[in-house]
Amino acid sequence: MVEAAGGPRIAALNEAAYAEGLAVHDLLADARAKVTTLQVRPADPAADDAALRRLALWATRYTPTVSPWGEQNGADGFFLDVAGASHLFGGEETLLADLINRLDHFGLPARLAIADTAGAAWALARFHPDDVAILPSGQEAEALAPLPVAALRVSPDTSATLRRLGFKRIGSLIDKPRAPFAARFESELLTRLDQALGHAAEPLALIAPPPVYHSLRYLMEPIFSQDAIVAVATRLMKDLVHALVRHGVGARALRLALYRVDGEVTIIDVSLTMPTRDPAHVTRLFDLKLERSTEAVDFGFGFEALGLAATMVEPMEPTQTDLAPAADDHNAEDCAALVDRLQQRLGPRSVRKLAPVASHLPERAEMAVSGLAPVWPVPQATRPLFLLSHAEPADVLALVPEGPPQRFRWRGVMHDVARAQGPERIASEWWRSPQPTRDYYLVEDGGGRRFWLYREGLYERETNAPRWFVQGLFA
Amino acid sequence: MAHQPSHHAEIVYELRRLLAQQGVAAEARPLPFGLPAIDGHLPQGGLAGGALHEVVPEARGDIPAAFGFVAATLSRVRPGAPLFLVTSPCGLATFGRPYGHGLNSLGLDPARVIVVAAPNATQALWAMEEALRSAVPAAVAGVIGKLDFRASQRLHIAAGETGRLLLLLRPPGMASVAVTRWRVAAERAARDRFGLIARWRWQLKLERCRNGRPGQWIVEFDHATHHFSLAAALADSTLSRSTVAHARAHAG
Numbered sequence: 046m047v048e049a050a051g052g053p054r055i056a057a058l059n060e061a062a063y064a065e066g067l068a069v070h071d072l073l074a075d076a077r078a079k080v081t082t083l084q085v086r087p088a089d090p091a092a093d094d095a096a097l098r099r100l101a102l103w104a105t106r107y108t109p110t111v112s113p114w115g116e117q118n119g120a121d122g123f124f125l126d127v128a129g130a131s132h133l134f135g136g137e138e139t140l141l142a143d144l145i146n147r148l149d150h151f152g153l154p155a156r157l158a159i160a161d162t163a164g165a166a167w168a169l170a171r172f173h174p175d176d177v178a179i180l181p182s183g184q185e186a187e188a189l190a191p192l193p194v195a196a197l198r199v200s201p202d203t204s205a206t207l208r209r210l211g212f213k214r215i216g217s218l219i220d221k222p223r224a225p226f227a228a229r230f231e232s233e234l235l236t237r238l239d240q241a242l243g244h245a246a247e248p249l250a251l252i253a254p255p256p257v258y259h260s261l262r263y264l265m266e267p268i269f270s271q272d273a274i275v276a277v278a279t280r281l282m283k284d285l286v287h288a289l290v291r292h293g294v295g296a297r298a299l300r301l302a303l304y305r306v307d308g309e310v311t312i313i314d315v316s317l318t319m320p321t322r323d324p325a326h327v328t329r330l331f332d333l334k335l336e337r338s339t340e341a342v343d344f345g346f347g348f349e350a351l352g353l354a355a356t357m358v359e360p361m362e363p364t365q366t367d368l369a370p371a372a373d374d375h376n377a378e379d380c381a382a383l384v385d386r387l388q389q390r391l392g393p394r395s396v397r398k399l400a401p402v403a404s405h406l407p408e409r410a411e412m413a414v415s416g417l418a419p420v421w422p423v424p425q426a427t428r429p430l431f432l433l434s435h436a437e438p439a440d441v442l443a444l445v446p447e448g449p450p451q452r453f454r455w456r457g458v459m460h461d462v463a464r465a466q467g468p469e470r471i472a473s474e475w476w477r478s479p480q481p482t483r484d485y486y487l488v489e490d491g492g493g494r495r496f497w498l499y500r501e502g503l504y505e506r507e508t509n510a511p512r513w514f515v516q517g518l519f520a
Numbered sequence: 521m522a523h524q525p526s527h528h529a530e531i532v533y534e535l536r537r538l539l540a541q542q543g544v545a546a547e548a549r550p551l552p553f554g555l556p557a558i559d560g561h562l563p564q565g566g567l568a569g570g571a572l573h574e575v576v577p578e579a580r581g582d583i584p585a586a587f588g589f590v591a592a593t594l595s596r597v598r599p600g601a602p603l604f605l606v607t608s609p610c611g612l613a614t615f616g617r618p619y620g621h622g623l624n625s626l627g628l629d630p631a632r633v634i635v636v637a638a639p640n641a642t643q644a645l646w647a648m649e650e651a652l653r654s655a656v657p658a659a660v661a662g663v664i665g666k667l668d669f670r671a672s673q674r675l676h677i678a679a680g681e682t683g684r685l686l687l688l689l690r691p692p693g694m695a696s697v698a699v700t701r702w703r704v705a706a707e708r709a710a711r712d713r714f715g716l717i718a719r720w721r722w723q724l725k726l727e728r729c730r731n732g733r734p735g736q737w738i739v740e741f742d743h744a745t746h747h748f749s750l751a752a753a754l755a756d757s758t759l760s761r762s763t764v765a766h767a768r769a770h771a772g
Contacts, residue, residue, distance in 0.1 A: 124545045219720070281548070304754060376600075376601060376656065379654060379655070379656045380602060380634075383650065383651060383654040384634070386650060387636055387647055387650060387651070390643065390647075391636065391637075391638055391647060392639070395636060395638065396634060396636050396637065397634070397635050397637070398630070398631065398633065399620030399623075399630045399633065399635060400620070401620065401621070401630075407619075410621060411619070411620045411621060413635070416752075418631050420631060421624050421629060421630050421631050422624075422688075424621070424624045424625045426625075426745070428619060428622045428625045428719065429584075429590055429619055429622045430583055430584055430587060430591065430618065430619060430622040430623065430626060431587070431615045431618060431619060431622065432614070432616050432617060432619040432622070432627075434617065456614075463708065466717060487710060487717065489717075492705075492706055493585075493708040493709070493721070493723075494581055494584070494585070494706040495584070495708040495709070517619060517622070518584040518615055518616075519588070519720075520584055520585055520587065520591065520592075520622075520626055520721050520722075
């Protein structure tokens with residue numbers, strides 16, 4: 046039931062209600078008068094949409110190009126591009142039989158049609174007398190001609206106007222002069238007609254971008270264990286490798302889809318530091334990922350199909366196998382593989398290199414990077430081995446306010462300064478919010494422990510009571 | 521074997537050749553300090569490759585000094601292959617994070633170092649084992665909070681399989697299978713004539729050394745040349761004793 050002009054109307058019906066002679070779009074008040082025992086629930090388009098998307102995701106087990114229907118298509122089904130996929134099932138008939146059988150298993154009665162154009166398939170699925178229809182190539186016009194104009198996926202207003210004008214069947218529109226229609230109706234009508242007949246292309250909004258490299262396996266028996274999943278994933282990757290090698294690319298990101306018997310789909314994504322084609326490496330990553338998310342993956346009644354897609358690829362130089370191998374290249378590849386494994390288990394930001402940043406402030410002078418090796422300059426000034434996460438205040442005793450420290454207390458311990466090296470003056474970066482100037486000292490206590498202290502603020506110019514901080518520790 | 525090696529040198533040569541065929545010898549080369557006084561105490565004349573070596577700080581405040589010794593040692597590992605530094609949260613305690621500019625100051629090129637920040641001790645151990653077994657890094661250094669005996673065994677074996685050097689910086693007082701244990705404490709640095717720090721200095725105590733002899737030194741490290749040296753001012757008996765012992769070992 047949905048709220049509409051003139052009172053609530055019926056949005057969807059079950060079979061029993063159809064049997065009573067009710068129809069979608071009827072006024073709820075009329076329907077109640079006809080059927081006194083009618084039970085009504087408010088429509089929940091968001092939940093419907095989510096359910097449709099879930100089902101569309103499940104349908105990627107047949108082909109990766111799945112497009113759930115939007116509002117203008119009725120939002121109650123989806124397109125599958127089965128060109129190139131049907132042979133895996135032994136033909137279009139068997140594919141449709143398998144699909145309707147499985148949908149029936151979920152308790153979903155369905156109407157299916159295969160045609161050369163999305164528009165024709167939609168029309169047949171809606172209006173063909175049989176639940177399953179397959180239209181041979183080139184017969185769109187003949188097949189569509191007897192269907193009502195509503196089968197063109199035009200808005201209810203348009204189809205109502207057409208009916209009023211006497212155009213009841215699609216056949217009466219085909220081969221008519223186009224200009225009067227173009228003048229009278231929105232471009233929608235002619236576009237839909239052309240799309241259904243295959244004169245115009247129809248872009249589909251796919252549930253997931255179609256991967257270029259995709260392989261799929263159906264299993265004789267559902268599998269329940271991580272080991273089994275990993276074993277199948279290895280075989281899938283081996284399938285992909287041929288295509289990857291042929292095109293001179295390697296995978297940078299991979300997506301493993303696990304299709305559960307009851308229609309749920311689990312997606313596992315991994316990304317790689319360097320493009321790879323190594324099934325063993327890929328398998329290892331999925332293994333680690335599964336290990337990390339074992340609770341998250343619900344095996345339920347088992348998985349019946351697995352799909353692996355390379356969602357991102359990059360050019361990859363062919364490796365020389367028989368000529369003398371460049372040791373460095375091999376090492377770089379192995380290193381990337383190791384980093385991938387570590388990141389897969391420890392988290393993406395856990396494995397890094399340190400890179401210098403052009404900043405005067407020590408705490409801003411470096412960052413953690415992944416990827417390319419940073420280049421470090423020859424060390425200029427002596428810097429501490431450890432940098433505290435925050436500079437910590439210290440109580441300092443100095444003979445003169447602008448002189449080096451004599452004693453300092455830090456973290457509750459008093460240190461007598463044996464030698465102090467400094468000051469090294471580091472001014473704030475003027476283009477950032479102004480901060481007091483810092484005077485750094487490398488300080489050694491009696492025991493030989495070395496600290497990095499700074500005094501914040503120039504005495505009598507920026508402040509009269511400079512504060513001291515410990516920022517780092519030397520080896 | 522067709523002929524009987526009759527000479528000591530020949531046997532050694534034959535063994536070396538066989539080991540090289542195993543693909544281990546090249547990687548498992550020991551890492552000498554370049555100081556006869558110290559290398560003489562170690563059975564292979566340096567830190568044995570493919571083995572676990574431990575570095576413990578004398579006190580908590582000596583962790584930077586101990587880490588400095590680890591970094592200095594790493595900087596002497598053959599250039600080329602990356603070095604893995606695995607840290608766990610409790611390992612560095614409250615000393616913040618290793619600072620790239622500081623590693624650079626110490627002569628260890630930060631571009632060679634891949635820092636692995638493990639969220640806990642277990643993951644840190646796993647990461648070290650994974651890195652060792654992959655044979656990618658030339659050496660692995662770990663800064664960890666605790667280590668049980670079993671874990672130390674696993675790591676030692678993993679290091680042995682690929683012949684990689686493994687240095688573990690950990691708190692004192694735990695049993696392990698490490699082949700050497702170095703206790704490090706801070707020491708006042710060597711100064712130049714302007715009173716500026718010329719070379720880092722640490723107190724080094726070789727507490728435990730399988731098939732070797734313990735010893736105690738004060739070493740200096742020159743970051744520009746990556747050279748260890750003994751503190752010149754040091755005229756204590758340990759030094760003279762070990763020098764004599766070393767001379768004797770070489771004479772015999």
